[in-house]
Amino acid sequence: MRTEILLGDEAAALGALHAGIGGSFAYPGTPATELQEYMFLMKRNYPGVYIEWSANEKAAYEAALGMSYIWKRAIVSMKHVGLNVAADAFINSAVTGVNAGMVIMVADDPGMHSSQNEQDSRFYAEFARVPCFEPSNQQEAYDMTLEAFRFSEEVKLPVMIRLVTRLAHSRAIITTETPVKHTPLKKGHDWKKWTLLPANARFRFQKLTELQPELAAYSNKSAFQKLSIPENGASTGVIASGIGYNYLMENSDLASLPILKIGVYPLPGNLLKSLTRNLAEVMIIENGYPFVESRLQSIVQNPSLKVRGRLTGDLPATGELTPDLVRKAFGKKTKQPAFTVPENLVVNRPPRLCDGCAHKEVYNILDEIREEFPEMTVFSDIGCYTLGALRTPPSIESCVCMGASVGMAKGAANGGLTYSVAVIGDSTFLHSGIPTLLKAAGDNSPFTIIILDNGTVGMTGGQDVPIPGERIEKFVAALGVPEEHVKVLIPIRIHHEKNVQIMREELKYRGLSVIIARRECIQLVKTKLKKQKKS
């Protein structure tokens, strides 16, 4: 038994390492990145474990599934929107099932600290019909990951761990157990299970459906659920899930209510019924969408029970919960702040591109020709360069999801927009810009793609990209984009005039052109220099 101070993400990573995984696959995304970062940090202590930054979340998911197929435990981690990318593999892997234990750690971002939405992954787990664990603290993140691997093997299903930003990025002391050794490779043997031809798939889906009562039974008796009904005849009770439980318990005067803490899904029907049997009303505290709140009545079927939560407006419909919001939901007074923030003095401090960042120069180039091409529309993507939206005037006009810039620029060009431009980073392009490029190259759609190749995943702290950027121009040319319209430039002040001229020409060209603006991320340069100094 040892103790460590770990982030929620790191606690889950250590749980996986102690569960004897053979591999860990991930695509970076806040707030999930630190799980895989920790794996890399611990690599030398766990020599047999394969660790990679994959090309995207679907690729990561499938690789983990392949590892499970050969009877080695595997974990895959991603942020919540990453699961949208991996969803096809995720949902179908519930139908095939797994061989060795497979865990998918998804970090949700209620409050959208650094995301486009606050989707709640518990709905995905329910949709795929697989079990989901929702830790309330770092110790549970560790313990639940260990248990998730064991249970995944028992029921032969992938199992989800749902973290939220506040836990993923919060440190506490945890106690760890003795690591398990990972199992030797075995070839898979059950081709019918794994080959989802309709006849097999129907059979497998039936099996998955039949498993559900077993999952519910497990959930009802899991030690991670905690039911406490004090004998004080209280008529108001609470259901609190994951980190929501902490915000409840932080209010010591609410801690003596009848409480069901939920840490495992599918929902524990028996426990829900036991809690609510004698209650007139129940408050649901969940740091995410109203999942429990919307499912509760269909399980307990108690028309006289008043269910309160986000849907009823007792808690805010969106955003992150806090101990104070929970307090208010019960009609209790919150502490009046002794001091108020002088709003007129505390101004916004928007994030900005690093000094010397290459993206700035690319935007300077576009700014310069904006007047010549009034119809020019710049679709952008997910990365540091999204901050171009905060320039005056804004340098970009959209940012929707990974890879969307290429698709949107293509669609707009196909609809008749002249001077349609996509701006996308190298990592984002490799993640999901390629399929749209294939078709655009095939039909020579008239627009311009600017690939910002800085050699890294900059926004999440500088993770590796799958291939060196220099291969991108060869790849693009091989797709049939004429070589004279595949341009590589260095976005630096002294090349400004030359670069503006290239941009002008490629915009005017009425076919597909690809401009690769290549200069290393300043932060990457800094880390490289530091490493050099050391050695």
Add this chain to the structure above:
Amino acid sequence: MKQDIILAGVGGQGILSIAFVLVNSADKKGLYCKQSEVHGMSQRGGPVFALVRMSDKPIYSDLIPVGEADMIIGLEPMEALRYVNYLKQDGLFFTDNTPIRVGGYDFERIKSAIEAYPYNLTVDARHIASEAGNKLAVNMVMVGAASPFLLIERAYLENSIRTLFARKSEDVIKVNLTAFEKGVELGMQLKFEKSTSGGKNLP
């Protein structure tokens, strides 16, 4: 016995290093602790905000309720001010006094707002850190200045600073410890007296 602390600054200033020093020290002392942080895009010069909670009893929430923080340690005055609603009536407001300006920043008015808090200390930590040998050690000056008011003894903090920089050279450790000691000297001189006209404000 419990203490809730807010750390505020700008990306790259070393807020998370202070957080490490506090949490590691609390752990070594045998206290429960939780430390959460908000970053992500803050790497690009946005605000960074971390919470440290320590207690001899288990702690539930990673978040500190409004009006409950015992102390704010700021590495930038406006950023420290951003979270003042978390501070208790008798909470301590410590901050470095070098502004990192953005559009609309009014340093003079920010300064006088801070000076009106009953227990405040603004420190020219950048200057002190330079004297110690590295102007980036502002964060260590600030932990030093706050240290006489922390639940954890100095020896724990010094050891944690050594651990934090263990992989760096002896020189780096020395500079940071010196910055810390200089901060301690400042903190030790503080004798807060409640006053409505503003607290004590050392150079």
